Amino acid sequence: MSSFALALGQLFDGLSLASILLLAALGLSLSFGLMRVINMAHGEFLMAGGFLMYVAHQWVPGAGVALGLPLAFAGSALLGALLERVLIRRLYGRPLDTLLATWGVSLVLQQLARDQFGSTGVEVTAPPWLADSFAIESGPLAGLAFAHVRIFIIGLAGIVLCGMVLLFNRTRAGLYIRAVNQHRGMASALGVDTRRVDLLVFALGSGIAGLAGGALALIAPVTSTVGQSYVVDAFLVVILGGMGTLRGTAIAALLIGVASAVAETFTSISFAKVILLLFVVAFLQFRPRGLVATRSRALEDA
Amino acid sequence: MKRWLVPGLPFVALALAPLYLGSYHLTLAGRFLSLGILAMGIVMVWGQGGVLPLGQGVFFGLGGYALAMHMKLVSLPAGELPDFMQWNGVEALPLWWKPFTSAGLALAAVILVPAVAALVLAWLVFRRRMTSVYIALITQALALAFSTLLISQQGTTGGFNGLTNFDTLFGASLGDDRTRVWLHLATVALAALAYGFARLLGATQAGRLVTAVRDGENRVRFLGYSPAPYKILVFVVAGVFAGLAGALHTLHLGLISPAMVGVVPSIEMVVWVAVGGRASLYGALVGALLVNLAKDSISSAWPDAWLYIMGLVFILVVVATPRGLAGVVETVAARLGRARKPASGAEPVAAEVTSHG
Numbered sequence: 001m002s003s004f005a006l007a008l009g010q011l012f013d014g015l016s017l018a019s020i021l022l023l024a025a026l027g028l029s030l031s032f033g034l035m036r037v038i039n040m041a042h043g044e045f046l047m048a049g050g051f052l053m054y055v056a057h058q059w060v061p062g063a064g065v066a067l068g069l070p071l072a073f074a075g076s077a078l079l080g081a082l083l084e085r086v087l088i089r090r091l092y093g094r095p096l097d098t099l100l101a102t103w104g105v106s107l108v109l110q111q112l113a114r115d116q117f118g119s120t121g122v123e124v125t126a127p128p129w130l131a132d133s134f135a136i137e138s139g140p141l142a143g144l145a146f147a148h149v150r151i152f153i154i155g156l157a158g159i160v161l162c163g164m165v166l167l168f169n170r171t172r173a174g175l176y177i178r179a180v181n182q183h184r185g186m187a188s189a190l191g192v193d194t195r196r197v198d199l200l201v202f203a204l205g206s207g208i209a210g211l212a213g214g215a216l217a218l219i220a221p222v223t224s225t226v227g228q229s230y231v232v233d234a235f236l237v238v239i240l241g242g243m244g245t246l247r248g249t250a251i252a253a254l255l256i257g258v259a260s261a262v263a264e265t266f267t268s269i270s271f272a273k274v275i276l277l278l279f280v281v282a283f284l285q286f287r288p289r290g291l292v293a294t295r296s297r298a299l300e301d302a
Numbered sequence: 303m304k305r306w307l308v309p310g311l312p313f314v315a316l317a318l319a320p321l322y323l324g325s326y327h328l329t330l331a332g333r334f335l336s337l338g339i340l341a342m343g344i345v346m347v348w349g350q351g352g353v354l355p356l357g358q359g360v361f362f363g364l365g366g367y368a369l370a371m372h373m374k375l376v377s378l379p380a381g382e383l384p385d386f387m388q389w390n391g392v393e394a395l396p397l398w399w400k401p402f403t404s405a406g407l408a409l410a411a412v413i414l415v416p417a418v419a420a421l422v423l424a425w426l427v428f429r430r431r432m433t434s435v436y437i438a439l440i441t442q443a444l445a446l447a448f449s450t451l452l453i454s455q456q457g458t459t460g461g462f463n464g465l466t467n468f469d470t471l472f473g474a475s476l477g478d479d480r481t482r483v484w485l486h487l488a489t490v491a492l493a494a495l496a497y498g499f500a501r502l503l504g505a506t507q508a509g510r511l512v513t514a515v516r517d518g519e520n521r522v523r524f525l526g527y528s529p530a531p532y533k534i535l536v537f538v539v540a541g542v543f544a545g546l547a548g549a550l551h552t553l554h555l556g557l558i559s560p561a562m563v564g565v566v567p568s569i570e571m572v573v574w575v576a577v578g579g580r581a582s583l584y585g586a587l588v589g590a591l592l593v594n595l596a597k598d599s600i601s602s603a604w605p606d607a608w609l610y611i612m613g614l615v616f617i618l619v620v621v622a623t624p625r626g627l628a629g630v631v632e633t634v635a636a637r638l639g640r641a642r643k644p645a646s647g648a649e650p651v652a653a654e655v656t657s658h659g
Contacts, residue, residue, distance in 0.1 A: 032435075038435060038438075038439075087617065087621070090621055091620070091621065094624075095434075095435050096354045096434060096435070096438060097620050097624060099354070099435075099438060100569075100572065100573075100576060100616060100620045101616065101617050101620040101621060103569055103616065104612070104613040104614065104615075104616030104617040104620070105613065105617060106613075107609045107610075107612060107613035107616070108609070108610055108613035108614065110609065111606065111609040111610055111613070114606075115606065228565070228566075232442060232443055232446045232565060235439045235442070235443065236439070236443055238439075239436050239439050239440070243435075268454055269450075269454070270447075270450040270451050270453070270454035270455075271451070271454075273446070273447050273450050273451075274447045274450075274451055277440075277443045277444060277447045280440070280443070281426055281427075281440060284427075284430065284432060284436065284440075285426065285429075285430055288430040288431055288432050288436070
């Protein structure tokens with residue numbers, strides 16, 4: 001295999017990692033931007049999505065993905081809405097406390113999953129049309145293989161991102177979200193039901209994390225700790241991108257996904273993690289608010 | 303005088319623990335008290351400084367590993383390599399292990415390595431006015447990177463199992479009862495010193511500025527102060543406390559491993575402080591003791607229940623009593639004081655701790 005083909009393969013892997021990270025980070029970024037909530041239980045929505053995918057496969061052996069993904073989305077969104085209503089609503093204005101309380105939630109959810117599905121995790125067999133891969137056998141790129149399931153995940157992330165952009169820029173709900181994001185008090189004074197917007201955004205972000213979990217289930221076994229292993233990286237994406245911006249989150253996910261795939265070719269996975277963290281910290285020296293900072297004239301903001 | 307006598311008494315009682323505690327509980331007390339030192343560091347950064355550190359496990363690990371490396375080397379016959387290095391085919395002692403053959407250098411490293419690491423990190427994050435949310439998340443990522451790095455470098459760090467199987471410190475056997483008593487006394491003394499130091503620091507101008515920065519960073523800035531040096535100062539002190547705690551804990555437990563320094567243990571450290579009272583040094587000590595005692599008894603009886611209980615306790619504490627046990631005690635004391643002296647004009651007002659990002 002030529003080194004060019006190898007690099008292309010790494011780029012592809014990075015892109016698929018970036019897609020998962022994007023799906024995992026979108027909800028975090030939105031809920032932080034809008035509500036100043038740091039949701040440590042976000043990873044567990046991803047986990048829930050994975051387990052729901054598994055459950056869907058148990059119920060209807062044939063109709064896995066078509067049933068599993070919507071179920072993963074809806075289930076995680078519901079869970080998110082519940083969490084927002086019961087707990088997070090009480091903690092608005094205290095971002096560090098939401099971090100701590102939601103971490104408690106994450107512990108409980110993880111243990112629930114462990115009791116329900118066992119500690120070794122469960123596996124979902126991808127349907128035949130996803131199990132295959134798209135291999136190049138001749139020419140300069142010979143030996144390169146693109147797994148269908150990874151292409152599927154990249155496509156899924158693309159669709160979700162486009163959907164979010166449309167939602168934000170073309171619908172009334174999106175208008176409300178942007179309004180609350182810009183100035184909560186003013187939006188509220190003009191009659192926007194800010195509490196409902198909060199609930200909507202939180203549930204939406206949780207649902208997207210559920211999608212990420214459902215998609216991940218097609219690649220790797222779902223365990224009770226899968227959320228935890230992604231959430232720290234997702235947070236890195238959020239702080240690199242700038243909290244609460246779609247564009248920043250998308251660019252940061254792409255950067256981190258591709259950078260870690262590239263770094264892993266030169267060094268071990270663990271060193272790649274350290275290098276990535278150093279890169280993010282170094283970057284924040286130049287732009288302490290991330291790639292795309294929400295502009296504000298307020299002196300004090302979180 | 304009274305101000306120091308009352309908080310000093312529990313330390314005296316703890317110092318006398320070898321007289322009334324069995325050896326199992328004595329070890330537990332020593333371990334948890336060392337963790338209390340770390341917890342007091344978190345109070346300085348979080349409760350008093352308003353910055354939530356989610357990576358204290360890193361400094362704990364640096365201190366713990368520094369001492370464990372020394373003890374590991376001392377326990378070996380001359381010229382031999384530690385067991386895990388032999389298993390992993392490491393042929394010569396790595397360069398960065400060499401200084402730890404000397405007891406003095408190892409002891410210095412227990413303090414200096416965490417201090418320097420905390421200084422560099424603090425300088426990087428506080429210099430550019432990063433928000434406390436960013437700092438919390440960055441320190442958390444650091445804890446993740448540190449533990450993954452330790453696990454992956456099996457040949458030189460002992461990997462997932464960490465460092466264990468050492469039994470002598472400065473020629474004294476760790477299993478010996480006399481050594482255990484001395485170790486306990488040293489832990490109590492260091493905890494008392496750390497408490498005194500933290501209290502004195504909190505009363506200095508620097509300590510007051512840190513609290514002022516928590517309550518209104520921009521106001522402090524408008525008054526002409528640069529907040530960064532003060533924040534860096536408390537962060538470094540907390541790092542040293544954590545390193546010291548790591549070294550002591552390693553001595554009491556006879557083991558240090560990546561499982562004690564990663565993301566989850568680092569958040570657990572914050573839990574102790576949240577339960578005890580984020581703004582109270584004493585609360586943190588009590589929180590560390592109580593939570594760990596509960597963990598020890600519950601997780602051995604019902605291993606599965608522990609995570610549920612800790613998760614729920616945590617949610618409840620954050621939602622219902624953000625100031626933790628110390629807050630509850632203060633409120634009750636204030637009520638009692640009022641009931642006793644209804645005629646008194648000056649009502650005791652519990653220090654109001656506002657929690658915010």
